[in-house]
Amino acid sequence: MSTLRLTHASQHLQGHCTITGSKSESNRLLILQALFPGITLLNLSNSDDTQAMQQGLTATEETIDIGHAGTTMRFLTSYFATTPGVEKTLTGSKRMQERPIKILVDALRAIGADISYLKNEGYPPLRIKGKKIETEQVELAANVSSQYITSLMLIAPKLPNGLTIHLVGEITSIPYINMTCALLQKVGIRTEFKGQTIRVFPQENSTPQTVEVESDWSSASYHFSMAALADSASISIKNYVEDSLQGDSVLVDIYKQLGVFSTFEGNTLHLSKTGDAQAHIALDLIKAPDIAQTIAVSCFGWGVSCDLTGLHTLKIKETDRLVALHTELTKLGADIRVTDTSLHLAARKNPIVEEVAIDTYHDHRMAMAFAPLGLLVPIRINDAEVVSKSYPTFWEDLGHLGFAVTAVK
Numbered sequence: 001m002s003t004l005r006l007t008h009a010s011q012h013l014q015g016h017c018t019i020t021g022s023k024s025e026s027n028r029l030l031i032l033q034a035l036f037p038g039i040t041l042l043n044l045s046n047s048d049d050t051q052a053m054q055q056g057l058t059a060t061e062e063t064i065d066i067g068h069a070g071t072t073m074r075f076l077t078s079y080f081a082t083t084p085g086v087e088k089t090l091t092g093s094k095r096m097q098e099r100p101i102k103i104l105v106d107a108l109r110a111i112g113a114d115i116s117y118l119k120n121e122g123y124p125p126l127r128i129k130g131k132k133i134e135t136e137q138v139e140l141a142a143n144v145s146s147q148y149i150t151s152l153m154l155i156a157p158k159l160p161n162g163l164t165i166h167l168v169g170e171i172t173s174i175p176y177i178n179m180t181c182a183l184l185q186k187v188g189i190r191t192e193f194k195g196q197t198i199r200v201f202p203q204e205n206s207t208p209q210t211v212e213v214e215s216d217w218s219s220a221s222y223h224f225s226m227a228a229l230a231d232s233a234s235i236s237i238k239n240y241v242e243d244s245l246q247g248d249s250v251l252v253d254i255y256k257q258l259g260v261f262s263t264f265e266g267n268t269l270h271l272s273k274t275g276d277a278q279a280h281i282a283l284d285l286i287k288a289p290d291i292a293q294t295i296a297v298s299c300f301g302w303g304v305s306c307d308l309t310g311l312h313t314l315k316i317k318e319t320d321r322l323v324a325l326h327t328e329l330t331k332l333g334a335d336i337r338v339t340d341t342s343l344h345l346a347a348r349k350n351p352i353v354e355e356v357a358i359d360t361y362h363d364h365r366m367a368m369a370f371a372p373l374g375l376l377v378p379i380r381i382n383d384a385e386v387v388s389k390s391y392p393t394f395w396e397d398l399g400h401l402g403f404a405v406t407a408v409k
Contacts, residue, residue, distance in 0.1 A: 003357060004384040004395065006374030007404045013226055013375075016236035016268075017397040021045040021213035022246060023390050024176065027053045027071045028183050029211060031079055031154045038208035039187055043239060045216065047390045056090075063089040068096060068362060068389060071147055073124060074104060078151040081113035082159065086130035089118065095319070095362055097124050103141050104148040111135035111163075134160050142167035142196070145313055146176040149198070153180050156200035157189045165198040172313055175247025175287050182245045186211060215239045217248035218365075219391045221294040223271060224251050225372040226401065228258040229301045233273040235401065240269040247288045254291075257281055258298055277302040279347070286310030293369035296325055296343055300334050301373050303348040312341040319361035328370065331356045352377045364389035374403055 026045040030053050033039040044050060052069035056076050066072045073092055080088045091097070102122035105115050114129040136159070140149060149165060156163035171177070177198070181191045187209065190201040220237055227233035242264045252262045258281070261274040281299055285292050285308055292308050299306040314321035322338040329336050333353045335346035352373065357380040360366040364386050371394075373379050387394040395405050 002384050003380050003382050003408050005378060005380050005404075005406050005408045006371055006398070007378045008375045008402055009404070010402065011229075011231040011375050013230045013233040013235055013401050015401045016238075017223075017393075017400055018238045019215040019219045019397075020047060020391065020393070021050075021239075022216040023047045023049050023071070023218075024179065024216070024246065025183065025213045026050045027075060028150065028154060028180055029213065030054060030057060031075050032183065032187055032206075034079065035155070035158050036187060036203075036206035038206055040208075040210040042210060042212040043215070044213055045390070046392055048388045048392075049390060062087060063091065066090065066092045066096070068093050070096065070099060073099075074101065074145075074147045074151045075154060077101065077104060077115070077126060077128065078108060078155045080128045080130050081108050081115055082133050082155045083130040084132045086128070088128050088130075089125055090128060091118075091125035093362070099123065100144075101126070103144055104151055107138050107140045107148070107152060111138050132160075136161035137164050137166070139166045139168060141169055142171040143169040143312075144172065146171075146173035149177055150180045153177075153184065153191070153198060153200050157184065157203040160202060162200050162202040165200075167196040167198065170286075171196070173247065173287055173289065175245075179245040179247070183211075212239075214241060214244060214246065216390065217244060217246040217251060218290045219368075219394075220269065221248065221251055221291045222368045222372060222391075222394070224255045224258075224260055225294050225298040225301075225369070226375060227260045227271040227273050228255060228277065228298050229372050229375045230273055233260075233271060235271040237269050237271070239267045240264065241267060248291050250288050251291060254281075254283065254295065255298075258302060258304075277304045279304055281306040281308075283308050284310045289313050290365065292343065293321060293325060293365050296329065296336075296345060297369045297373065299345055300329055300332065300336075300348060301352070301376055305347040306343070306345045308343040309341060311343060315340060319363045319366070321363065321365070324359075324361050324363065324366055328358050328366070331358070332373070354378050355380065357382050359383075360386050362386060364391065368394055371398065374398075380408065
């Protein structure tokens with residue numbers, strides 16, 4: 001695995017790039033396309049996760065190894081479980097086999113699915129025997145991962161009676177559930193989401209249509225961070241819309257607090273540096289936890305304090321992201337404290353430690369969240385290839401923005 005060293009000579013950013021389609025939208029739409037083949041998709045993500053989804057949906061082998069792709073594991077579990085006659089073993093990387101899936105499996109079993117664990121109870125690998133499912137009601141804990149909920153929503157229109165999902169507890173990442181509802185509706189499927197209940201109505205066929213995937217807002221977060229940390233910035237990124245389905249589009253409002261101004265021109269998002277950061281940033285990120293790492297690093301780079309809450313899902317991602325942030329920011333000189341649900345960063349009083357090698361823990365977001373610090377000090381990113389999970393051209397795009405990106409031993 002390679003280590004890259006990042007520096008920037010001027011701290012002035014100017015350039016443009018096109019970010020790959022949203023991984024979240026792409027993987028949802030690929031499941032819907034498998035159920036309703038008349039759907040044509042444009043601007044699909046070129047991420048590892050989306051490639052894993054495509055390969056999983058078309059694989060003729062009985063065993064499917066999806067690597068680190070958590071979304072793919074969760075969505076394919078429901079898809080195969082409700083496809084009569086299919087028999088599959090779903091497995092993944094060592095970390096994937098440590099990521100819980102019991103809540104989803106329990107819900108699928110409750111509606112009649114035939115799923116068994118091959119190693120540890122509650123974790124992949126899974127043995128799945130697809131069946132016709134006629135049960136139309138299910139109860140699901142809502143406070144762990146919205147991907148469990150979405151997994152059930154996506155297969156619901158092909159069930160004879162559709163599916164009503166009763167959510168228990170505080171709902172995590174509501175924008176991602178709203179995204180799923182909107183994409184279902186876009187391809188002609190009726191849904192309702194009221195209070196703690198989601199209903200997806202049965203749909204035998206879908207009208208043939210073409211759907212274009214919006215570019216990924218999570219990936220745009222790193223450009224917001226670079227704009228915030230630069231002395232001056234003028235960055236243009238495509239293909240984005242102001243009324244996005246993606247919850248991470250809250251970046252536009254959040255980064256105003258860090259001196260970044262956003263405008264839209266057609267499908268192009270323009271970022272510019274307009275001022276200083278606020279002295280303290282306090283955010284509840286329960287609706288957009290994937291941008292927590294980027295925001296924490298931006299605040300550290302600026303030297304402002306922050307309190308980030310609503311982060312309980314970060315502990316079951318590619319790594320325990322809260323522990324990883326604590327470890328790596330501490331290397332750089334941060335005064336940071338984390339709990340199981342929050343992160344608290346003190347205003348930086350000393351210069352950032354230079355030439356630190358950031359460990360990425362097989363987590364694409366760790367690599368990309370720390371990269372903007374290369375504007376301020378020389379920094380190294382270990383296992384740099386991990387960005388291919390969601391943003392394969394990330395290092396090339398940094399080069400277009402004036403970063404010196406060099407491989408080191």
